[in-house]
Amino acid sequence: MFDYLQELNEAQREAVLRTEGPALVIAGAGSGKTRVLTYRIANLLKQGAKPSSILSLTFTNKAAKEMKERIAKVAGEQTARYLWMGTFHSIFARILRYESETIGYPSNFTIYDSADSKSLIKTVIKSLELDVKIYKPGTVLSRISMAKNNLITPNIYTNSAEIRKVDKSIRMPAIAEIYKEYTKRCFLSGAMDFDDLLLKTNMLFRDHPDVLQRYQERFAYVMVDEYQDTNYSQYLIVKKLAAAHKNICVVGDDAQSIYSFRGARIENILNFKSDYPGHKTFKLEQNYRSTQTIVNAANSIIVQNKKQIPKNTFSENDLGNPIKVISAITDNEEGFLVVQEIVQTQLRDHYKFEDYAILYRTNAQSRIFEESLRKRNVPYKIYGGLSFYARKEIKDLLSYCRMTINPADNEALKRVINYPARGIGATTLTKLETAAVNQETTIWKIITDLPTINHASLNKGTAAKILNFVGIIQRFHKLADENDAFDTVKAIAEQTGILKELYTDKSPEGLSRHDNIQELLNGIQEFSINAKELGEPEKLENYLEDVALLTDQDNDKDEDKNKVTLMTVHSAKGLEFKNVFVVGMEENLFPSNQSGDKKPEALEEERRLFYVAITRAEQNVCLSFANQRYKWGNLDFCNPSRFLEELDEKYIDSSGMQNSSRKAQTLSPNEQKPQGFASRKAPTSLKSPQTQNILNKKLVSLKETSRRQNTFEGDDASKIQAGMVVEHQRFGQGKVLQIEGTAPNIKATVFFKSGQQKQLLLKYAKLKIKG
DNA sequence: GCTCAGGGCATTTTT
DNA sequence: TGCCCTGAGC
Numbered sequence: 003m004f005d006y007l008q009e010l011n012e013a014q015r016e017a018v019l020r021t022e023g024p025a026l027v028i029a030g031a032g033s034g035k036t037r038v039l040t041y042r043i044a045n046l047l048k049q050g051a052k053p054s055s056i057l058s059l060t061f062t063n064k065a066a067k068e069m070k071e072r073i074a075k076v077a078g079e080q081t082a083r084y085l086w087m088g089t090f091h092s093i094f095a096r097i098l099r100y101e102s103e104t105i106g107y108p109s110n111f112t113i114y115d116s117a118d119s120k121s122l123i124k125t126v127i128k129s130l131e132l133d134v135k136i137y138k139p140g141t142v143l144s145r146i147s148m149a150k151n152n153l154i155t156p157n158i159y160t161n162s163a164e165i166r167k168v169d170k171s172i173r174m175p176a177i178a179e180i181y182k183e184y185t186k187r188c189f190l191s192g193a194m195d196f197d198d199l200l201l202k203t204n205m206l207f208r209d210h211p212d213v214l215q216r217y218q219e220r221f222a223y224v225m226v227d228e229y230q231d232t233n234y235s236q237y238l239i240v241k242k243l244a245a246a247h248k249n250i251c252v253v254g255d256d257a258q259s260i261y262s263f264r265g266a267r268i269e270n271i272l273n274f275k276s277d278y279p280g281h282k283t284f285k286l287e288q289n290y291r292s293t294q295t296i297v298n299a300a301n302s303i304i305v306q307n308k309k310q311i312p313k314n315t316f317s318e319n320d321l322g323n324p325i326k327v328i329s330a331i332t333d334n335e336e337g338f339l340v341v342q343e344i345v346q347t348q349l350r351d352h353y354k355f356e357d358y359a360i361l362y363r364t365n366a367q368s369r370i371f372e373e374s375l376r377k378r379n380v381p382y383k384i385y386g387g388l389s390f391y392a393r394k395e396i397k398d399l400l401s402y403c404r405m406t407i408n409p410a411d412n413e414a415l416k417r418v419i420n421y422p423a424r425g426i427g428a429t430t431l432t433k434l435e436t437a438a439v440n441q442e443t444t445i446w447k448i449i450t451d452l453p454t455i456n457h458a459s460l461n462k463g464t465a466a467k468i469l470n471f472v473g474i475i476q477r478f479h480k481l482a483d484e485n486d487a488f489d490t491v492k493a494i495a496e497q498t499g500i501l502k503e504l505y506t507d508k509s510p511e512g513l514s515r516h517d518n519i520q521e522l523l524n525g526i527q528e529f530s531i532n533a534k535e536l537g538e539p540e541k542l543e544n545y546l547e548d549v550a551l552l553t554d555q556d557n558d559k560d561e562d563k564n565k566v567t568l569m570t571v572h573s574a575k576g577l578e579f580k581n582v583f584v585v586g587m588e589e590n591l592f593p594s595n596q597s598g599d600k601k602p603e604a605l606e607e608e609r610r611l612f613y614v615a616i617t618r619a620e621q622n623v624c625l626s627f628a629n630q631r632y633k634w635g636n637l638d639f640c641n642p643s644r645f646l647e648e649l650d651e652k653y654i655d656s657s658g659m660q661n662s663s664r665k666a667q668t669l670s671p672n673e674q675k676p677q678g679f680a681s682r683k684a685p686t687s688l689k690s691p692q693t694q695n696i697l698n699k700k701l702v703s704l705k706e707t708s709r710r711q712n713t714f715e716g717d718d719a720s721k722i723q724a725g726m727v728v729e730h731q732r733f734g735q736g737k738v739l740q741i742e743g744t745a746p747n748i749k750a751t752v753f754f755k756s757g758q759q760k761q762l763l764l765k766y767a768k769l770k771i772k773g
Numbered sequence: 774g775c776t777c778a779g780g781g782c783a784t785t786t787t788t
Numbered sequence: 789t790g791c792c793c794t795g796a797g798c
Binding site for chain 2: 789790791792793794795796797798
């Protein structure tokens with residue numbers, strides 16, 4: 003017996019020790035799942051299994067990294083390094099690079115992110131002379147993605163009457179053609195999208211039994227985390243790989259399956275038993291994370307689902323506080339009350355800000371809470387929205403890098419051929435692209451073969467500019483050959499003039515772009531140094547392999563410590579916080595109403611979503627909703643989510659709902675009817691009648707002028723923050739240096755471009771936020 | 774090739 | 789409302 007076995011409970015220990023044969027581990031929220039996986043691997047290693055014979059798949063880099071670190075602690079860093087541990091995508095990208103010859107791809111193939119895919123799809127739609135307004139690239143991409151994840155190739159797609167019927171019914175009968183052309187162009191560009199990494203792996207294993215056999219033999223042990231989130235493509239790969247040794251261990255929780263919209267099949271975990279005869283099931287039912295109240299309340303919701311594996315999760319922690327429910331009149335008030343609760347409990351119970359999370363259904367809901375937090379000077383960090391790697395400046399620089407490694411990469415080429423501007427405009431690009439399509443080749447081939455350019459009827463000046471661009475890329479190619487990733491990218495940033503251009507731009511946006519580029523360079527430097535220390539390849543192509551599958555959630559920065567976390571429920575999965583606020587608990591956001599057009603499966607998933615949300619909390623859960631909410635400029639009247647009713651009273655502290663002064667403000671019956679369009683008025687009880695007057699007047703005049711003019715005064719002036727660039731009707735553009743006072747007497751010190759510095763009372767000033 | 778106004782449009786998201 | 793796309797106009 004190893005000493006770590008004593009840290010495990012009965013069910014956990016059994017799951018760790020049963021190393022041979024198929025095993026299903028049902029791991030409820032907070033039941034020590036990662037611990038089991040870690041020790042299971044450690045145990046295998048101690049039994050003498052070779053690290054390189056263990057394949058362990060996760061969904062996020064973060065999960066993989068965390069597990070790797072834990073195993074390194076138990077089994078030693080050297081051993082941990084040789085484990086095949088990573089995300090589905092990164093592991094299979096690795097395998098595909100090894101086997102690239104077999105499938106006819108270059109080993110340095112580019113991985114297209116969703117933006118690249120979307121942009122290519124748009125190009126394809128246009129080239130097929132279809133209407134982009136009808137064929138929305140996003141929708142088309144998701145249809146193609148669904149197809150790929152179900153192993154439906156363009157040919158199968160074209161020949162499937164059923165699929166074509168669906169396409170017709172959504173008025174996009176030509177998706178099959180788009181899919182075909184998209185696939186062709188990806189191949190020409192030497193590129194794979196995210197779904198391809200799984201699809202091509204499946205095809206590799208299907209068409210080349212010898213290759214499959216090699217990997218089957220290598221991976222004596224296969225482990226999958228979050229098995230309830232696997233799609234069909236992932237499911238099949240796992241099944242094929244585990245077929246020889248049958249030592250497969252999947253870990254998951256059907257109650258936390260919330261990703262059906264992106265192809266996850268809860269059936270995969272539900273059907274494990276029939277898929278793997280001779281399997282053994284282990285249920286981790288003790289929750290170590292949350293209070294009894296939280297666990298019981300969560301269970302009371304989830305038991306109502308029909309499709310699930312029966313289990314009895316429980317907590318032996320304290321009973322804990324009841325779940326607090328806050329009812330607010332408006333969304334603004336909701337923000338105010340939630341932040342109030344944070345500030346109060348933080349002082350009273352000595353919590354840190356990092357102990358709090360505000361979870362919501364959609365990213366758009368974050369704004370109100372951001373505002374409220376800012377007003378009270380509560381530090382916060384927000385997940386979601388624009389990712390670091392999706393920023394224009396980052397994508398631009400990385401596109402140069404991609405061009406350097408794989409010049410066939412059309413999407414990268416299109417981004418940078420005229421950035422920084424070198425006089426190669428849209429017209430020229432269209433000509434080149436047409437030529438490329440006609441000759442079934444890449445733009446790079448066209449522009450490196452000048453006689454063809456002349457065919458494309460370009461004038462001399464343009465041809466010279468193109469030639470110059472080709473020279474630049476070829477130089478980078480040589481640079482990348484001779485230098486490590488950092489030196490290469492640094493040279494690229496300098497020689498393209500990107501660095502210089504951003505350096506001269508002194509606007510706040512320009513500064514932030516410059517900072518981002520610096521941050522990217524720092525990251526690459528870190529990569530180069532690490533790689534050298536570990537004796538791993540340190541070239542640009544190695545860095546690009548990593549970065550294509552990276553997201554910004556993967557790096558936690560020090561400056562983000564001790565801040566309230568704001569994120570969607572979906573992205574909170576796998577995380578835990580002492581105190582969790584689930585906000586926007588309205589019917590339309592957490593739809594629990596069966597009478598709607600929701601399918602029963604969808605309703606069950608909403609329940610699981612709610613379950614995931616509240617089981618993130620260790621100690622306190624607070625649910626909040628607003629009776630009215632502005633949505634797209636209209637006032638929506640909302641009902642609280644039915645989940646609030648499904649919760650037994652004994653779990654609830656409803657003091658936040660019974661505040662009589664709030665009740666008195668409830669809308670009168672005739673106001674409660676949902677209206678098609680409600681005139682926008684300042685609605686919250688938090689504003690003085692005086693302020694309301696100002697706002698009403700202001701908003702009327704706003705409408706009269708233009709809805710683009712974001713002018714703010716009175717209370718809304720709080721939107722104006724130090725550092726913002728604003729436009730004043732009389733003084734022109736300026737930067738806000740300082741903000742003081744409270745509404746309606748907010749004073750702003752603004753430094754204008756004209757050189758003068760003014761102190762403005764925002765009540766009287768008309769400022770427009772720039773950008 | 775850039776800027777700006779107007780139209781259309783709004784889940785959840787990892788890789 | 790606010791974002792993104794597009795077409796007009798310079």
